[in-house]
Amino acid sequence: MATRHERAGLSREKVLDAALELVDQVGVDGLSMRKLGAALGVEAMTLYHYVPNKDALLSGLVERTATRAFTVDAAAGWQAMLRGFAAGFRRELLAHPGVVPLVATRPVTTPSALRELETAVAILRAAGFGTREAFHVVNTVATFTTGHCLAEVDPPGAAPPALAGPDPAALPHLAEAVRDGLGTPADHEARFAFALDALIDGFARVLARRSPDEGGRASTPSAQGDHQGGPASA
Known part of the structure; x- marks a missing residue:
C-alpha cells in the first residue's frame, strides 16, 4: 500500500x-x-x-541552489572557465534572491559542487597555478560573485531604494554617475563584468610573473619576502 x-x-x-x-x-x-x-x-x-528540522531545510536550500549554480566547462581555457562559472553562479543566485544570504553564510559541500570544484582546480593546475593557488582563485571568484549578488538583491517585497539626484554643485561626480544610471540593473551588470575582468587580469599577472624554478608558487612580492610583513606563510 x-x-x-x-x-x-x-x-x-x-x-x-x-x-x-x-x-x-x-x-x-x-x-x-x-x-x-x-x-x-x-x-x-x-x-x-x-x-x-528547519536548519536542515536551510542547508538543503543551499545544496539545491549550489547543485544548479556550480557548473564548470571542462573544455574551456582557465579564463573562459572562470567567466562562465561566475556568470552562471550569479544568474542562478539572482533568480532566487531570497536564498543569497544563505549561500553567503553556509558552506557549499554537496557532492556535485565538489566535483565541479575539482574540475575547475584541474583546469587551473594545467594552466600553471599551484594547487593552493587554484583553490584560492576559485574561492575568490565565488566569494566575489556571492558578495556582488548580496549587494544587488533586495529583501522580498521591498521596493528598490531610489537614489535621489545629488546636488551637482556639491557632488558633481556622483551626480554624473547617477545621470549615467548608477545603481540600475545595467550598472550592476557592467560593474560585475568590470570587477571580474580585473580579478582575472590579476590572476593572469600572477602566472606571467612566475619563474620556472618556483615549483608552483607565484613570483609575487610576498612570496619573495619583499612584503613589509615578511615572507608569506605556507
Whole structure:
C-alpha cells in the first residue's frame, strides 16, 4: 500500500524546490514548516520525513541552489572557465534572491559542487597555478560573485531604494554617475563584468610573473619576502 508521502507525490527535491519558491516570496525569516506544508498541500509533520528540522531545510536550500549554480566547462581555457562559472553562479543566485544570504553564510559541500570544484582546480593546475593557488582563485571568484549578488538583491517585497539626484554643485561626480544610471540593473551588470575582468587580469599577472624554478608558487612580492610583513606563510 502506498504511504501517505508517496500519495502526496513528494520527494526531497520537490520539498526543497517548494521551499526555494517560498523563500523568494517571503524571505528566509518568513519560511516555516507550516507555510511550506500549506504550499505543498500537506501537514507540516509530513515534511519531517524529508528534512529533520528547519536548519536542515536551510542547508538543503543551499545544496539545491549550489547543485544548479556550480557548473564548470571542462573544455574551456582557465579564463573562459572562470567567466562562465561566475556568470552562471550569479544568474542562478539572482533568480532566487531570497536564498543569497544563505549561500553567503553556509558552506557549499554537496557532492556535485565538489566535483565541479575539482574540475575547475584541474583546469587551473594545467594552466600553471599551484594547487593552493587554484583553490584560492576559485574561492575568490565565488566569494566575489556571492558578495556582488548580496549587494544587488533586495529583501522580498521591498521596493528598490531610489537614489535621489545629488546636488551637482556639491557632488558633481556622483551626480554624473547617477545621470549615467548608477545603481540600475545595467550598472550592476557592467560593474560585475568590470570587477571580474580585473580579478582575472590579476590572476593572469600572477602566472606571467612566475619563474620556472618556483615549483608552483607565484613570483609575487610576498612570496619573495619583499612584503613589509615578511615572507608569506605556507
